[in-house]
């Protein structure tokens with residue numbers, strides 16, 4: 330909808346075709362505001378050093394902001410627990426509608442049982458998806474006192490075979506395979522030539538992808554909420570899944586699993602705690618903090634220094650938990666230090682660890698102990 334861009338004055342002219350009659354002036358304004366905000370967000374990203382591709386002209390707009398409840402959109406109660414949507418129409422359309430009924434035409438919506446009387450609606454978005462139109466409303470709810478999580482922290486290990494393993498040994502194996510319908514439609518599209526037939530098949534494919542997406546989102550939400558209820562701090566490693574994808578044979582699994590979603594949800598949660606991706610969680614021993622090689626495919630981790638043997642993924646999750654915040658590194662390091670026979674001190678000795686793994690090149694096994702610096706006790 331951006332019709333032109335003046336390179337000298339750096340001004341873009343945003344025009345909305347006059348043919349869109351049913352949009353109110355407010356909606357049009359909001360569309361323009363959204364575009365401006367997107368530009369600002371892009372500019373901010375570019376400043377940070379992210380790569381921004383070239384801008385192109387958009388054929389359609391799939392999202393319209395409705396910035397105020399009661400002014401543009403409203404949910405009208407039609408029966409107990411049942412609501413309908415009222416979208417405002419612009420004056421031209423209003424004139425064309427004759428009866429009072431039509432003027433305030435209510436739109437039936439699915440899922441109106443989600444609306445509760447105590448909800449306070451603010452802004453919303455009218456969204457077009459391959460499967461139809463949706464309304465995404467932001468609501469305020471009275472604050473509920475959530476029960477405090479029972480346990481302090483847990484470490485996670487992302488993996489290929491088991492999607493997620495916790496330091497307590499719980500595993501989730503998540504696969505969301507493509508449906509038969511999607512596979513068939515993709516095959517069909519490959520041999521179709523007619524433009525209208527192709528369009529229809531493309532729509533089917535888009536719908537199926539939307540379903541897949543919903544399933545993944547649902548699974549990821551369930552796991553995260555379960556963890557958040559149980560633990561105050563969820564420690565995870567910032568693994569780079571895109572490099573996993575480069576590995577042949579892994580790409581489809583990574584694609585079908587929900588790893589990326591889980592990570593981004595943890596990142597945006599105040600209970601998530603990220604640790605650096607260069608910490609060799611797979612190689613570190615959780616008992617003596619020394620490094621051992623554990624090649625891919627080897628299920629059991631064995632430490633040749635202390636004889637520790639554990640499931641590879643569970644051990645990875647435990648190490649992840651150890652390397653949480655400084656405080657936890659501190660606590661665990663003290664405990665680990667005390668466990669060792671050569672230090673028989675009864676008073677806890679504070680230890681700060683300065684671990685830099687970026688410069689680490691692992692030949693066979695390297696001792697890490699020397700990097701843990703002992704400090705004078707602070708009381």
Ligand SMILES: [Zn+2]
Nearest residue numbers: 614617632635
């Ligand atoms: Zn060990």
